[in-house]
Amino acid sequence: MFNVLVVDDEKEIRDAIDIYLRGEGMKVYKAKDGIEALEVLDKEKVHLIVLDIMMPRMDGIKTCLKIREKRNLPIIMLSAKGEDSDKILGLNVGADDYIAKPFNHLELVARVKSQLRRYQNPLELEGDSPDIIGVKDLIINNKEKTVFLRGEEIKVTATEFKILQLLASNLGRVFSIKEIYEKVWEEPFYRSENTVTVHIRRIREKIEINTKDPEYIKVVWGVGYKIEREN
Structure with missing residues (x-):
């Protein structure tokens, strides 16, 4: 079973993502800001993070930077803005992928599965793949x-x-x-x-x-x- 941490200041979004991912057999932890997210990471084993950018206390950008100081697990950024500048900013600070709100829940689930697949399994390469x-x-x-x-x-x-x-x-x-x-x-x-x-x-x-x-x-x-x- 994969453990996913969902970090968003909107309870409705946290709960909705929780339902989508639990329906795929994943365990979901939830946090309403970056500070709570870091506390969860210190206590629980997490395989992937869905992280909102705009949050009080500690936003997604600062949270991503803090996470990257110690961990390399996949991070998918969420933002209410669909502008390329937000996407590039998220990727620049260490995010692996980006989804703009409002998002299609099927797309979200597909992105999460894709990141978990790449995180767990080696890439199938066309050339030789020595150790x-x-x-x-x-x-x-x-x-x-x-x-x-x-x-x-x-x-x-x-x-x-x-x-x-x-x-x-x-x-x-x-x-x-x-x-x-x-x-x-x-x-x-x-x-x-x-x-x-x-x-x-x-x-x-x-x-x-x-x-x-x-x-x-x-x-x-x-x-x-x-x-x-x-x-």
Whole structure:
């Protein structure tokens, strides 16, 4: 059984999501703001968080940042605003996915299931998938789901790991944004360019010395992204 934490200051939304997810066999914890959410995380094992952005006391952005200091579990952000700026802000602070209110409950359930699937199961890669992938000073451990750069562990989210794993397991191959999204998020691509590019930018900020002249994740303009084979 998966445990999901729903964080929203509106009781009706918390209760509605609770009903949807319990109907799928999940256990649901609820919190009305970020402070309560952090208290639940200290006491209970949680596999995924549905997190509203606009909340009193501690909002979703601050809560996401606090969670990411210690945990890499999937986070789906909710917002009453459908603007790209809110979506990008949520993704930039460490969210794995984003849903705008009002949302379709079937879409919400599908997104939750997709995140849990990717969090629990290794990505089915097209190339070889050894336990350890080494590219220059970057080491990706597929078995332990860890990333090391020059001997030091780099903290990445589950989604960031999947993107790195995909590119590093297929060195030299260029993946389009659509391909990356559909392979990593495991759902059809629809106006999701920002979702992928924001995650790529976050990965680069963690592994590249110079993000404007990246050593690892290269862009092929008009085509997509790749990690080159070593010469």
